[in-house]
Amino acid sequence: METNQATAAKPSSAPVSNVAILGFGTVGSSVARILMNHPSGRFRLTHVYNRDYKRKKVDWISDEQVSWTDDFKKIIDSDVDMVVEVMGGLNPTRDFVAQALSAGKSVVTANKQLIAHHGTELMQLAAKHGKQLLFGASVAGGIPVLSGLQEGLAGDRLYKINGILNGTCNYILSQIEQVGMPFATALEHAQQLGFAEANASDDIDGFDARAKLAILSLMGLRTHVHPNQIPCHSIRKCEVVDFLYARDLACTIRQISRAEVKDHKLSASVQPALVPLDSPLARVSGSQNLVVATGEWGGDTVFSGHGAGGNPTAVAVVSDLIAIAEGRVSEGHCQPIADAAEVTGDFTAQHYLRFTVKDKPGILFELTRIFKEHDLNVDSVLQKPGYAKTALPFAVILEPCLASQVELALKDFDSLDFLVQSAVSMPMLG
């Protein structure tokens, strides 16, 4: 490797900042590599913290330039100006970040759970010490969406965000759609290829995406919400037949994270939804991410690209380091952000319901009776041929209604003896 600090161009006489990296995994090593080669030449990597660091050492970082340590206190006591936290998790990172800020070091982190859970508290701590806490890499990896929302669209008043924030879900749903494999098989494939972890619940059930959505709400909609307040629905229930019916409706199915603020009331959810094929949300392929921000004056703006991966995430980290070095952080970034007065997962939308039944006469009569009781209007019924009478799937499309109305009706359906499994319900985006 020819990567060393001597080759980095130094175009200006700007002061050089000392940087420590916490966690030398994929992202950490990529940050190190970029810092050593970046044309700005204004950073000097001086410390790498990692447990059991000896097994992490690489030949392209010389011991003369960089101190490796497993003792965080050494970094606190050093002349490090900025700390990059790419260890992940809440513990001990929350404590490390707080210590670094209190010691007068700015922090850049890629840790979405840390920011979603403790972001406001840590930003206040940063403000108290006159330092910065930036986290552009915590949402959608290499896509500069947080700076885009806060700075590029500062002139607008944003009120809605829709996104595809989890590449694993997008990959699995694409596989079900394109290859026609069942959910369980698609998940196994994703795990074998390293696109999903052994315990994939965080991705599949929406907890990863909702942490990111909480951050987007914080920085884009200026509304604080705890991730646990955002309802999540798993993509586990999506099957091949749902994609076939979706296609008949000129739609596909995606895990959609969405948040909308009105009068300090936040509507937010993470769930599989039908999206029109001509929407940018339908066109996100593989593990890419996409965010659509909607503003009062400017309408829709779309950001998309690589949502994860060592290099794109590392670019976002280094961009934040540069923003701090140049004193270019938005004032809004540190200003207090209001808590959402109310958080709900309730949106008005058309709904897709898929029932799997043991066929017998009178099924539609029973279903429509319950819809009527709940003031739900049926728009259309779709039934594809070729399925066994003992497990016959068909779809009902409801006219626009609140998700909560549909949920109440679904409870009544559970008592029906002809249902082979619980009904699957998904909103349809307009």
Added chain:
Amino acid sequence: METNQATAAKPSSAPVSNVAILGFGTVGSSVARILMNHPSGRFRLTHVYNRDYKRKKVDWISDEQVSWTDDFKKIIDSDVDMVVEVMGGLNPTRDFVAQALSAGKSVVTANKQLIAHHGTELMQLAAKHGKQLLFGASVAGGIPVLSGLQEGLAGDRLYKINGILNGTCNYILSQIEQVGMPFATALEHAQQLGFAEANASDDIDGFDARAKLAILSLMGLRTHVHPNQIPCHSIRKCEVVDFLYARDLACTIRQISRAEVKDHKLSASVQPALVPLDSPLARVSGSQNLVVATGEWGGDTVFSGHGAGGNPTAVAVVSDLIAIAEGRVSEGHCQPIADAAEVTGDFTAQHYLRFTVKDKPGILFELTRIFKEHDLNVDSVLQKPGYAKTALPFAVILEPCLASQVELALKDFDSLDFLVQSAVSMPMLG
């Protein structure tokens, strides 16, 4: 209208800046409206400059708050802090902007021709006076692509930009494709609907897009190029049959602006090109804009949204005003930018050639003879049935080669007596 300054929230004790707007057309009046309603509350619109301003006055701007004038000197002599230039054109705007900067006022402009032709000179003037010149609205209207490239992706080293930068062309090409109308009819429709001007050459022939590409090259690739150095090819030659053949190749046709820098050598062009249907460039609908930036570390990042229109453009202008007010302008913005050591329109790509011939034996033999003389390899030949023998269109796909090689061969084709019109040549993006 209930829009007045009293209603604008004032969240912080930040100083209020006085703003003058030059040009009260669609964008200018939209900027005024946003300034009067924006939650930042840190701007006071004090002056509007327009020739014959009396016919421009509106009832939602009171004469007590704002001075209207057709005398630019009054603005220079006033306590205005920031000037918004949304008049367009080079004259007298170049002089006005220079005067404003020299008088210690920062300038925000949406004027692509001004920046493409005189941007570096005016940025130097701004730096000399310690003021700012921002122009986020000059490219792709409301899409925060310039700040995205300069700040959001500051951590990367960008080397390539591909974009759809002209909404008029995109609209016309979409019409030819979807409705199957000839180019001339599609242009007329666009003119009737107000999507194209009476003299549409600026859009159709690529001059509008290349001014924007020059700005993207300046700010994204840090390479200065005069717009006149960028070769343009018109979309006038694109016909329905080209879209039919493109579809057989799983492609569509778009006006593509592209620039790539390597060792200070810039390859740049604006031209119609075949783009794969699964590329984000193929999916830009109607008058939307899209930019794909490619970096050494982060790969592709996509920005898209409304490329024009009063409100999205005004959002970009106000975002720039906020950046200046917060002192948040990238240092790189004012640093000297290298001239391209060499500018060429030559890229290596597969090429699509469409010949329209009066059918007779031996045509393919003649064509392949010329290809062979120019070292061009034929990948495939496509010929759709149903056309008159007197004007038979067919397509030849060439293996990857330089555009300049194809142009040389095209000159030889001109002497062939069976050609009913000159061959149409377009590169195919990978």
